Amino acid sequence: MKFTIYQESRIGQRKNNQDRLAYSYSRDALLMVVADGMGGHLHGEVAAHICVQFVTEAFQRDARPMLRDPSLFLSRVLTNAHNAILDYAFDKNLDEAPRTTVVACIVQDGFAYWAHAGDSRLYVVRQGQIAMHTRDHSRVQLMMDQGLLNAEEAAHHPGRNRVYSCLGGNHAPQVEFSKRLPLRDGDVLALCTDGVWGPLGDAALTAALSAPDIMQAVPALLDRAEGIAGPSCDNLSMIAMRWHDDATQPHADAISTRTMALDNFTTQLESFDTSRTPASRYDISDDDIEKAIAEINAAIHKFSK
Amino acid sequence: MPAQTNCPLPAGFQLDQYRIERQLSLGGFSIVYLAHDREGSPVAIKEYLPNSLALRKEGEFEPQVSDEHMPAFRYGMKCFFEEGRSLAKLMHPNVVQVLNFFRANGTVYMVMKFERGRTLHDYIQKHRGEVSERFIRIVFTRMLNGLREVHAHKLLHLDIKPSNIYLRNDGTPVLLDFGAARQTLMSDQPILKPMYTPGFASPEQFEHRDALGPWSDIYSVGASLHACITGNAPQRSDERVKDDTVVPLRRTHAAHYSAQLLDTIDWCLKLDPLARPQSVYSLQKSLIRRDEDGDAVHAGLFGDLGARLKSFIGRT
Numbered sequence A: 001m002k003f004t005i006y007q008e009s010r011i012g013q014r015k016n017n018q019d020r021l022a023y024s025y026s027r028d029a030l031l032m033v034v035a036d037g038m039g040g041h042l043h044g045e046v047a048a049h050i051c052v053q054f055v056t057e058a059f060q061r062d063a064r065p066m067l068r069d070p071s072l073f074l075s076r077v078l079t080n081a082h083n084a085i086l087d088y089a090f091d092k093n094l095d096e097a098p099r100t101t102v103v104a105c106i107v108q109d110g111f112a113y114w115a116h117a118g119d120s121r122l123y124v125v126r127q128g129q130i131a132m133h134t135r136d137h138s139r140v141q142l143m144m145d146q147g148l149l150n151a152e153e154a155a156h157h158p159g160r161n162r163v164y165s166c167l168g169g170n171h172a173p174q175v176e177f178s179k180r181l182p183l184r185d186g187d188v189l190a191l192c193t194d195g196v197w198g199p200l201g202d203a204a205l206t207a208a209l210s211a212p213d214i215m216q217a218v219p220a221l222l223d224r225a226e227g228i229a230g231p232s233c234d235n236l237s238m239i240a241m242r243w244h245d246d247a248t249q250p251h252a253d254a255i256s257t258r259t260m261a262l263d264n265f266t267t268q269l270e271s272f273d274t275s276r277t278p279a280s281r282y283d284i285s286d287d288d289i290e291k292a293i294a295e296i297n298a299a300i301h302k303f304s305k
Numbered sequence B: 001m002p003a004q005t006n007c008p009l010p011a012g013f014q015l016d017q018y019r020i021e022r023q024l025s026l027g028g029f030s031i032v033y034l035a036h037d038r039e040g041s042p043v044a045i046k047e048y049l050p051n052s053l054a055l056r057k058e059g060e061f062e063p064q065v066s067d068e069h070m071p072a073f074r075y076g077m078k079c080f081f082e083e084g085r086s087l088a089k090l091m092h093p094n095v096v097q098v099l100n101f102f103r104a105n106g107t108v109y110m111v112m113k114f115e116r117g118r119t120l121h122d123y124i125q126k127h128r129g130e131v132s133e134r135f136i137r138i139v140f141t142r143m144l145n146g147l148r149e150v151h152a153h154k155l156l157h158l159d160i161k162p163s164n165i166y167l168r169n170d171g172t173p174v175l176l177d178f179g180a181a182r183q184t185l186m187s188d189q190p191i192l193k194p195m196y197t198p199g200f201a202s203p204e205q206f207e208h209r210d211a212l213g214p215w216s217d218i219y220s221v222g223a224s225l226h227a228c229i230t231g232n233a234p235q236r237s238d239e240r241v242k243d244d245t246v247v248p249l250r251r252t253h254a255a256h257y258s259a260q261l262l263d264t265i266d267w268c269l270k271l272d273p274l275a276r277p278q279s280v281y282s283l284q285k286s287l288i289r290r291d292e293d294g295d296a297v298h299a300g301l302f303g304d305l306g307a308r309l310k311s312f313i314g315r316t
């Protein structure tokens, strides 16, 4: 396999990053997964974390170096990830299991297979156009389907974050599976959370994902989404993968898995490097430093009397 | 980012009201110096200097921190303050005493009472395989007085291990390095994160951080006791959870130590937090218990240390 891949997650203006994402590949199979823990719910980021970790570990167990049946793998692994979240809630005596959206994609034998629950999306961009994308499991999407809302109204609808399917929670997820899609040279698959697609329109997404270099286009796209969202910016995360025919002379950053050992995996689990999170969250001002020192010295003197 | 070593401040350097004499240690997060205050009394000064984020070059005083690392550097400083805060609240003969906290050279410093002696780690290395039962019972019972005080203030140490237990020359132990308090804040700070030492950390420190409690420090005490007896930490607890290869000491070391002591250690090292002693006090009770030979550890150890220990250490 030959492809170029880029992933990034940003905290936006929120206190926590509840998005989790990872990709992993063996010689013959590639997994990409994105999960968005649900903030209003207890332990949302835990749900997202369990989901991504569970799916990644299952992939590494089964893709040696190929999955027997990618669709079956996706259906089994997402059900089990859902159960792993419920187990966690049970262990911790939580009243309600935490919840997360998920979108996961497998590429193998030149075909892509994906599945999702909730409103994290997968886009297929082909020849400068969105060839397909997942349909959100949200109330607004249902209303749009029934002609009750148009896209513009949906984008501002107060209930736009309400999803009716997800992993965890009190209801069994309704996971939706794609047909298998034969990939063509230059196709881009992009998985992202609503923090990315929410502020941007299709045009901006298409333009960025059609650019020759996704390694530059994706961070620029995230900048743009952050800029538009402003102070209410949600966590935003994206994995984008451009597929290359084995014959083409691809981009310098492309990965070729041809020479990988059969039992080898390369995995990238987003670990939220501080360098990209806004300084304000971690930074303490000179004033804070002085205060902390004064407080410590006051305690020292109080106790050393 | 490549691991780099930071240059210590030079001997004779005037740091605030203190004069640096020499470097005592270099950790991943800080440098500790021996220095003298204005009256000439010795102090130990801990300088916040995480080597993954800040670099002090030869001949310079201010460490360089890149813009990229500045937020993380400042954040780590917050955690260094946590150590100061924890220690400042405690006033106990078995917990190192903080004397001052100040800012200089673009970083921060914690001044502690200088203690003469060596770490339990050094002691174990020197006396491999022949650390006596009496020594173990006495030192740990005393050290646990300090830990009890820590827990009484609703703090956890979370980095108890032989190199953070200091033995004064008179044989009394002092708990050092409350740096692990920083961890609690740090769950999503990969650059600064793994500060604990694997073989001594409890399983819940790896996995279920919301299950942390006094029993977590007790696991580390058990691992330190284990090191006294075998010379090494037990298998890392995150691996034990998957495949436990730890053999009860009762089966391997019964020739040299009483069954009661070995059982106590095995008790502390239970993987299930609820199966361990739940409080320092219950562990102390077990450590001072008269063992089969009738060799009792003085109950007075709960209070002040007698001259016994002094002569005892003097002999070794």
Ligand SMILES: Nc1ncnc2c1ncn2[C@@H]1O[C@H](COP(=O)(O)OP(=O)(O)OP(=O)(O)O)[C@@H](O)[C@H]1O
Pocket: B024, B025, B026, B027, B028, B029, B030, B031, B032, B044, B046, B096, B112, B113, B114, B115, B116, B119, B163, B164, B176, B177, B178, B179, B195
């Ligand atoms: N108050 C003190 N008196 C004498 N020596 C000290 C004192 N504090 C620290 N030391 C010496 O410095 C060493 C390191 O100290 P400490 O454990 O506090 O820091 P560290 O392990 O380097 O810290 P970190 O884990 O934060 O990098 C100790 O093992 C001890 O030898």
Ligand SMILES: [Mg+2]
Pocket: B027, B163, B164, B177
């Ligand atoms: Mg230490």
